[in-house]
Amino acid sequence: MYEKNRLTRAYPILKQYALEPHFVEEYGLVQKIYTNKGVFALKKINPKQGADFIRHVQDLYQKGYNRIVPIFPSVDGRYAVLHENEMYYLMPWLGNEEKENRYERHHQLFRELARLHSLSSKEITINKEERTEHYEKTLQEWEKELEFLEGFLETCEQREYMSPFELSYVLSYHDIYQALNFSIRKLKDWYEKTKDSDKARTVTVHGKVSTEHFLYDEKGYGYFSNFERAKKGSPIHDILPFLSRTLKTYPKKSEECIEWIYTYLKYSPFKEDEFLLFQSYFAHPGAVMRSAERYFKNRYGNGERKSTLHFQKQFWLLKNTEYVLMRMEEIERQKAEAKTAAQPQEEAQN
Known part of the structure; x- marks a missing residue:
């Protein structure tokens, strides 16, 4: 029936x-x-x-x-x-039989995402005042988060006996503070780079990039599906959610995420300002901050054990993200040093 x-x-x-x-x-x-x-x-x-x-x-x-x-x-x-x-x-109906291993599947996904963004890339004129307003609003929010971090730390340290959550927070404080400072620094660098420009690059953003929405035909070619959330925007709107979901796990050094990012950048390089904005938003410890703020506003509301475990998982995400970012900083530094070292040779040949 x-x-x-x-x-x-x-x-x-x-x-x-x-x-x-x-x-x-x-x-x-x-x-x-x-x-x-x-x-x-x-x-x-x-x-x-x-x-x-x-x-x-x-x-x-x-x-x-x-x-x-x-x-x-x-x-x-x-x-x-x-x-x-x-x-x-x-x-x-695509069979979606995985003809490659998981490693290759993700690389093909990021190659195709780079092609999608590259082919749909378009420079647009923007209102510089709106950009400044966005920057100042974001900076103000993140500086308030710094104040909260410091204030909550003082509250915890004043207690004779800290709760498990408070102890976890105190032990994690330095890493959260460093991540938020890094985000703010990169945001400021981005604004300095772009404040006098009225141009920006937009691409067609898929809106929900996932291996579940990257399907294979019988020949092994991958195709994107589920474009219902597609829109015009920055390419980081596709990349960051995917990375966040991948890194939301137990502590690990995710070399594969670094490889995916550079696979993407090989086929669709970021401009310098886009890379700064990517670093800023990627590093921002939003998930662990929200966990701490909820506990502060409603202590024991969700149960001490549950709140502490949730905070721990968000902190693992922060540390996994930190590893990826630090490795990228190292890679970019090595590339810059190699470029500087090659310049005298190029000048001598000319």
């Missing part, structure tokens, strides 16, 4: 594609549809996202980027159809 209901719901939608459904499997918002013309994926999306989603995908196709899971038009040429206040679009 349930299968019959799924076929009944799918039929009027697929009719607009001249398809007759035989069997339906559900995977969240995606349905795997077996039809008289093959196997397809039918995806339900919010109608409010529909127009922008289609526009971004078509724009990428026009710019020559074709590593997007194809979207089939309906019989009357629409790339999404509306049915009972829901919007749907149709794609081929």
Whole structure:
């Protein structure tokens, strides 16, 4: 009966594609549809996202980027159809068999993300006053966070007996303070670099980059799917969330994250100001700061043990991020030294 209901719901939608459904499997918002013309994926999306989603995908196709899971038009040429206040679009069902190991899969994802950003890159004119306003607002927020860090430390140290959370915070304070100072320093460097410019680079941002949204066809080629959150913005809006999710784990020295970043930069290099902004936002200890602030405002509200464990996990993220950033600083320093050493030789040859 349930299968019959799924076929009944799918039929009027697929009719607009001249398809007759035989069997339906559900995977969240995606349905795997077996039809008289093959196997397809039918995806339900919010109608409010529909127009922008289609526009971004078509724009990428026009710019020559074709590593997007194809979207089939309906019989009357629409790339999404509306049915009972829901919007749907149709794609081929990709087997997504992993022909490479996890290491290569991530490298291919970052190569394709770099190509997507590079092909959609566009320089735009911006309002310098708005940039300054954004900078001053962010700087003010982060300086208030510094004040909170110091104030909470003093509160903890004044206690005769610290709670487990407070002890964890005191022992972690120096690392959090250093991370926040690093973020602020890089933000200031970014502003000094850009304050007199009215130009900025935007790209088409995928909006939800994940290995789950990077699918393989039967030949082993990778394609991005799930462009519903696509928008124009800075490339770091795609990269930072992916790295944060990857590094939100037990303490580890993630050389693989460093390799992914430099795989991306090989095919789509950051400008100097973009690299500074990337470093600033990547280093910012927002997760561990929010954990400390919640505890300070509502001590024992979530239970001492639960709060302390949550804080510990956010601190691990900070330390994992710190390792990646410090290794990148080292790599960039070595590259700068090599470039400086090569200059006398180049001048002598000229």
